[in-house]
Every structure is written in C-alpha cells, then in structure tokens.
Amino acid sequence: MAEKKGASDRAFQKIINLVLSHELKPGDRIYETNLVDELHMSRTPIREALSRLVSTGFLEKTSGQKGYVVPLLSPDDMEQVYYSRIVIEGKAARRAAQNADQKATEDLVRLNEEEKRKYQANAKDEYAALNEKFHMAIAEMSGNTYLYRYIQQLFWRSNLYVFFFMSFYNLKQPESNGTETDIRLSYKEHEKIIEAILAKDGFAAEKAMQEHLITAYNSMLNPQSKPLLTFEEFKD
Structure with a gap:
C-alpha cells in the first residue's frame, strides 16, 4: 500500500x-x-x-x-481565489491562535526559521514547499476539518498563478549598484502571524494573515502600481 x-x-x-x-x-x-x-x-x-x-x-x-x-487563468479568477484565501485563512489563523498548543507553535517557529535559511540561500523550490507547509500547519491548528480542506484547495489553485508569475519567488533581486533588495519577505510576514498566535491574540492573527495574503496578491499581479486589494475591504 x-x-x-x-x-x-x-x-x-x-x-x-x-x-x-x-x-x-x-x-x-x-x-x-x-x-x-x-x-x-x-x-x-x-x-x-x-x-x-x-x-x-x-x-x-x-x-x-x-x-x-490545465485551467485558463484570468485576473477575475485570480482575485476570486485570493479573496477567498484572505477570508478563510484569516479565520483559520484566528482559530489557530485560540487553539494553539506548545508543540504546534514550536513547529511553526522551526518552519519559519527554515524559511529564513532557504530565503537567504535563494532556494526557491524549498522555500515554496516550506511556504505551503506553513499555511497548511495553521489550517490544521484551526481544528476545523472543513477549513483545512478549503484552504488546501484554494492554496493549490492559487499556486497555478504563482507558477505562471514566477517572479513572486524571485526571492532576491540585484540592484544596479550590486546590492540586493528584498522583493518578497513573506517569511517576515509569517513571523507576525506567529507572534500573534504565540500571544493567543485571535484578532491580531487574523489581521496579520489577511495582510500577508493581500501583500502576496498585490505583489504578484501588480507590483509596480497601486494595490488591487486593501485590508479595508476585509475589516468587520
């Protein structure tokens, strides 16, 4: 088997x-x-x-x-996918903060530390795999089987867009003066989510997750202009 x-x-x-x-x-x-x-x-x-x-x-x-x-991609579909992720994963993060136990939070911290190492090594494939583990770990911490299933489905659907906008995982980009500027510091955004979960602050965890996904969406689709989604749209 x-x-x-x-x-x-x-x-x-x-x-x-x-x-x-x-x-x-x-x-x-x-x-x-x-x-x-x-x-x-x-x-x-x-x-x-x-x-x-x-x-x-x-x-x-x-x-x-x-x-x-292979599904056809469109700006409207992408917005629907990320809008759904922002709402559902925000709620999962809130529940995760309420349910968090020591082992689960320690595992999250270790995942985040590994993300930082892979980021610094510019190891895109490994970084992408750790990103998925991070989001699914929080979904599991929510304790809600249905949230987990929906998040898993939405994550993979959104990955279609990630795979065809691969600059999202161009972790570091050289500037003309030879220095490096950070393009996508998602592991730092993950740190904010972890901090809220460690504090058992459900509202802060939800807000941090929503802001993280909004940033991901805007950075991938529209990096040089004004945001297409804002946190104000998701406030209660």
Whole structure:
C-alpha cells in the first residue's frame, strides 16, 4: 500500500513539474495515455494523481470529455481565489491562535526559521514547499476539518498563478549598484502571524494573515502600481 501511495505521490509531483516548467500551459489538455509514455509510469498512479489534482483545483475535468485541462487563468479568477484565501485563512489563523498548543507553535517557529535559511540561500523550490507547509500547519491548528480542506484547495489553485508569475519567488533581486533588495519577505510576514498566535491574540492573527495574503496578491499581479486589494475591504 505504501509503495502504491509512493508511486501516486511521484506522479503527482511530476505532473506539477510539467506545469512548473511550462511544458503544460493554461488551456492544455492532458491525457492519461500520454502521461504514461512521458513519465514512464503505469496508468494507476497517474490516474490517482490526476484525480487528486482535480480535487485541489489544479486541474479540471469536464463531464463527457476525455482528458484533463490545465485551467485558463484570468485576473477575475485570480482575485476570486485570493479573496477567498484572505477570508478563510484569516479565520483559520484566528482559530489557530485560540487553539494553539506548545508543540504546534514550536513547529511553526522551526518552519519559519527554515524559511529564513532557504530565503537567504535563494532556494526557491524549498522555500515554496516550506511556504505551503506553513499555511497548511495553521489550517490544521484551526481544528476545523472543513477549513483545512478549503484552504488546501484554494492554496493549490492559487499556486497555478504563482507558477505562471514566477517572479513572486524571485526571492532576491540585484540592484544596479550590486546590492540586493528584498522583493518578497513573506517569511517576515509569517513571523507576525506567529507572534500573534504565540500571544493567543485571535484578532491580531487574523489581521496579520489577511495582510500577508493581500501583500502576496498585490505583489504578484501588480507590483509596480497601486494595490488591487486593501485590508479595508476585509475589516468587520
């Protein structure tokens, strides 16, 4: 059983890598038979991986049509995805602060420290993986199974945009004078969320998470102009 799950996990990651490398683009249709040849894997783990990717919103499958589709991307869809993340993950952070125990918060601190190390090393892939772990750890700390599921689905859907706006993970960018300027200090924004959770301040945790996601959205889609979303839109 473990071997079967391992094969499915490998297929899952390999399909994601096809998107990461832009071999698969929005609107492309994917077929099991083609992936069997391309990935040199059997159909069962590929079928399982494709089903998982549909459940996360990373791929789409239309009833009555063969194959799977990489969803088309649009500014409206991106705003809807991030708007939903801002609302739902904000509430999850509030619950996490209320429910936090010592082990869970210590794990968050360790994750954040590892994020900082990967940031300083400009290790984009590892940094992205830690970013996901951080957000899903807070979702789990909320103690709400449904929040966790929705956040997981929204996170992966939003990753489609991250993968096609890869400058979001250009962690450091050289300036003309040879120095480096920070582009996306999300690990520092994560620190603020952790501080609120450690203080068991649900309101501050919700606010910090919302501001973090608003910054992520605005930085990725519209980095050189005025913000497209503001915290004022999400205040009670």
